[in-house]
Amino acid sequence: xxxxxxxxxxxMGGDFGPSVVVPGALKAGQKCGAKIxxxxxxxxxxxxxxxxxxxxxxxxxxxxxxxxxxxMHEKPSDILRQxxxxxxxxxxRLVKDGKAHSVISAGHSGACVACGMFIIGRISGxxxxxxxxxxxTKTTPRLVLDVGANVECKPHHLFQFALMGSAFAKDILxxxxxxxxxxxxxxxxxKGTCTxxxxxxxxxxxxxxxxxxxxxxxxxxxxxxxxxxxxxxxGNIALKLSEGLALSLFDILKKELLGNGLLPKIGAFLxxxxxxxxxxxxxxxxYGAAPLLGLQGSSFVCHGASNSRAIENAVLxxxxxxxxxxxxxxxxNLKENxxxxxxxxxxx
Amino acid sequence: xxxxxxxxxxxMGGDFGPSVVVPGALKAGQKCGAKIxxxxxxxxxxxxxxxxxxxxxxxxxxxxxxxxxxxMHEKPSDILRQxxxxxxxxxxRLVKDGKAHSVISAGHSGACVACGMFIIGRISGxxxxxxxxxxxTKTTPRLVLDVGANVECKPHHLFQFALMGSAFAKDILxxxxxxxxxxxxxxxxxKGTCTxxxxxxxxxxxxxxxxxxxxxxxxxxxxxxxxxxxxxxxGNIALKLSEGLALSLFDILKKELLGNGLLPKIGAFLxxxxxxxxxxxxxxxxYGAAPLLGLQGSSFVCHGASNSRAIENAVLxxxxxxxxxxxxxxxxNLKENxxxxxxxxxxx
Numbered sequence: 001x002x003x004x005x006x007x008x009x010x011x012m013g014g015d016f017g018p019s020v021v022v023p024g025a026l027k028a029g030q031k032c033g034a035k036i037x038x039x040x041x042x043x044x045x046x047x048x049x050x051x052x053x054x055x056x057x058x059x060x061x062x063x064x065x066x067x068x069x070x071x072m073h074e075k076p077s078d079i080l081r082q083x084x085x086x087x088x089x090x091x092x093r094l095v096k097d098g099k100a101h102s103v104i105s106a107g108h109s110g111a112c113v114a115c116g117m118f119i120i121g122r123i124s125g126x127x128x129x130x131x132x133x134x135x136x137t138k139t140t141p142r143l144v145l146d147v148g149a150n151v152e153c154k155p156h157h158l159f160q161f162a163l164m165g166s167a168f169a170k171d172i173l174x175x176x177x178x179x180x181x182x183x184x185x186x187x188x189x190x191k192g193t194c195t196x197x198x199x200x201x202x203x204x205x206x207x208x209x210x211x212x213x214x215x216x217x218x219x220x221x222x223x224x225x226x227x228x229x230x231x232x233x234x235g236n237i238a239l240k241l242s243e244g245l246a247l248s249l250f251d252i253l254k255k256e257l258l259g260n261g262l263l264p265k266i267g268a269f270l271x272x273x274x275x276x277x278x279x280x281x282x283x284x285x286x287y288g289a290a291p292l293l294g295l296q297g298s299s300f301v302c303h304g305a306s307n308s309r310a311i312e313n314a315v316l317x318x319x320x321x322x323x324x325x326x327x328x329x330x331x332x333n334l335k336e337n338x339x340x341x342x343x344x345x346x347x348x
Numbered sequence: 349x350x351x352x353x354x355x356x357x358x359x360m361g362g363d364f365g366p367s368v369v370v371p372g373a374l375k376a377g378q379k380c381g382a383k384i385x386x387x388x389x390x391x392x393x394x395x396x397x398x399x400x401x402x403x404x405x406x407x408x409x410x411x412x413x414x415x416x417x418x419x420m421h422e423k424p425s426d427i428l429r430q431x432x433x434x435x436x437x438x439x440x441r442l443v444k445d446g447k448a449h450s451v452i453s454a455g456h457s458g459a460c461v462a463c464g465m466f467i468i469g470r471i472s473g474x475x476x477x478x479x480x481x482x483x484x485t486k487t488t489p490r491l492v493l494d495v496g497a498n499v500e501c502k503p504h505h506l507f508q509f510a511l512m513g514s515a516f517a518k519d520i521l522x523x524x525x526x527x528x529x530x531x532x533x534x535x536x537x538x539k540g541t542c543t544x545x546x547x548x549x550x551x552x553x554x555x556x557x558x559x560x561x562x563x564x565x566x567x568x569x570x571x572x573x574x575x576x577x578x579x580x581x582x583g584n585i586a587l588k589l590s591e592g593l594a595l596s597l598f599d600i601l602k603k604e605l606l607g608n609g610l611l612p613k614i615g616a617f618l619x620x621x622x623x624x625x626x627x628x629x630x631x632x633x634x635y636g637a638a639p640l641l642g643l644q645g646s647s648f649v650c651h652g653a654s655n656s657r658a659i660e661n662a663v664l665x666x667x668x669x670x671x672x673x674x675x676x677x678x679x680x681n682l683k684e685n686x687x688x689x690x691x692x693x694x695x696x
């Protein structure tokens with residue numbers, strides 16, 4: 001059961017801090033056998049540990065003290081300069097120094113990206129690491145990337161997102177030959193921005209990629225594609241829009257069900273299980289984290305509102321990433337397409 | 349009841365052609381008193397007319413024959429060059445020639461935009477007309493623009509979208525001082541692409557605009573903003589994503605409700621009314637059409653899947669637009685901010 005992976009978990013991250021991160025991380029450690037490093041203010045972590053059942057405390061873990069806490073309103077650049085002893089910086093340095101293999105944080109996502117890039121460092125040849133999110137749908141989950149690390153992208157950036165996303169989807173989502181599409185405003189070749197069109201041209205001739213062309217906004221949820229590539233501006237808007245719309249539809253339906261006399265109330269009561277199943281199906285906590293792809297080590301960024309189960313699943317995903325050797329698959333995909341990337345980079 | 353507005357309706361447009369467009373347009377004519385010009389193949393229109401109840405035929409209308417039909421797969425530029433006698437071109441020429449005040453079409457939206465721009469013509473000083481769509485939400489409807497007419501935009505284009513959208517939202521959605529936001533990836537000033545940041549700077553000092561700053565993807569459905577400005581690439585993806593996600597959520601819920609034995613089925617039966625109300629609340633047919641803003645005349649583009657009620661509402665919206673003098677309000681907004689626009693245009 002025990003394995004040699006060491007996972008650095010930012011215990012102070014997220015809206016609920018150690019109270020959800022510590023139990024979530026330890027439960028994951030119990031399941032996967034990796035060693036867990038709980039990074040943060042020791043006394044705060046210890047306080048939570050004291051409340052946990054004994055069996056969780058038999059997990060292989062240790063506390064790495066980090067004295068500073070990051071505020072959600074601080075600028076990533078300020079955090080990088082001024083918060084050298086924050087849990088996120090300390091966790092990233094553990095990876096940088098080879099004392100951990102992966103970092104998992106539900107903290108300030110801008111800080112996670114900045115610390116990932118400047119402390120862990122980028123893969124050689126990758127200018128832009130990107131955040132990939134797993135979108136649950138009514139059929140299979142989709143990987144959408146970038147969802148916010150890069151506001152403006154060049155064609156070769158999108159190209160590398162596709163290469164890295166394909167490797168991730170293969171190992172972590174288990175798709176044999178993940179289909180990869182570029183998000184645009186029409187399926188036909190030649191639709192979209194200049195950047196999209198040039199990325200299309202690169203992907204058309206890429207090695208080891210199952211490129212299916214342009215996909216549209218609706219394809220994220222009802223189309224037939226596994227990996228969807230876009231710049232971080234579009235991806236972030238798509239992600240937040242989806243959250244907002246799903247919440248809004250639930251809310252309307254709830255009001256409608258409760259606001260119309262007795263019969264609908266009975267209906268709502270009886271349909272409750274169906275709603276629960278739906279909620280489970282589209283629950284982000286199922287996947288737990290957005291991987292930050294393109295770093296020399298691995299890094300997983302969780303939703304700020306993560307509950308204990310989301311943290312647990314995020315840590316398990318980080319462990320699977322290491323066990324499957326996804327980093328090497330990602331490097332291989334990049335390597336095989338190095339010439340194309342260089343060509344595109346030089347022609348910008 | 350009768351008024352002096354003349355509305356040219358593309359009878360051949362949409363997935364269902366004259367069979368839904370003709371009754372929808374005539375019902376609107378009956379309600380608002382505008383004169384309806386049914387533009388398309390005369391025999392096909394007559395065939396539908398023969399099936400309609402007599403009272404609809406007492407509406408003030410006439411048929412304007414147009415011999416060509418546009419195929420959904422044709423390129424807008426080809427339609428413009430080769431389909432001079434298509435219903436959409438003939439309808440736009442009626443507006444250009446002053447024989448109608450507005451055109452309403454559920455046809456090829458690319459062709460509607462192209463014919464609008466090159467036949468009806470742009471307002472002087474407006475480089476980029478844009479498509480605005482009304483998004484129903486759980487509270488008040490929102491206006492989102494551009495949703496696909498302009499793939500790449502400059503800051504002064506976004507600026508003018510805001511000016512025109514604000515005028516439209518005031519008259520047609522009835523908001524006293526519509527709040528206007530730019531779609532970005534963070535609420536703080538300085539978040540987003542360079543284009544977004546420059547448009548932000550313009551809107552901050554604009555005349556007669558209730559600018560509220562950046563809004564995020566989730567704000568389209570759950571935020572507190574009336575008009576949301578973005579480029580046509582982002583807007584189109586947001587629009588289609590919303591359609592896809594809403595469909596997908598309904599579908600999952602339906603399956604869950606029907607797939608779990610007798611009790612949930614009873615629940616579903618009882619909750620039916622609630623679902624119906626929800627569907628009505630988020631039904632695009634409620635608003636019928638996306639106005640194409642920035643033309644010398646007015647043009648309304650309907651969803652290809654429009655039913656008769658959507659067409660009716662689109663025609664009624666076109667009539668309201670004329671009755672309220674929205675075009676003049678739009679011109680006034682543009683005029684008041686002319687200097688700012690010129691300044692921004694010259695500094696690109």
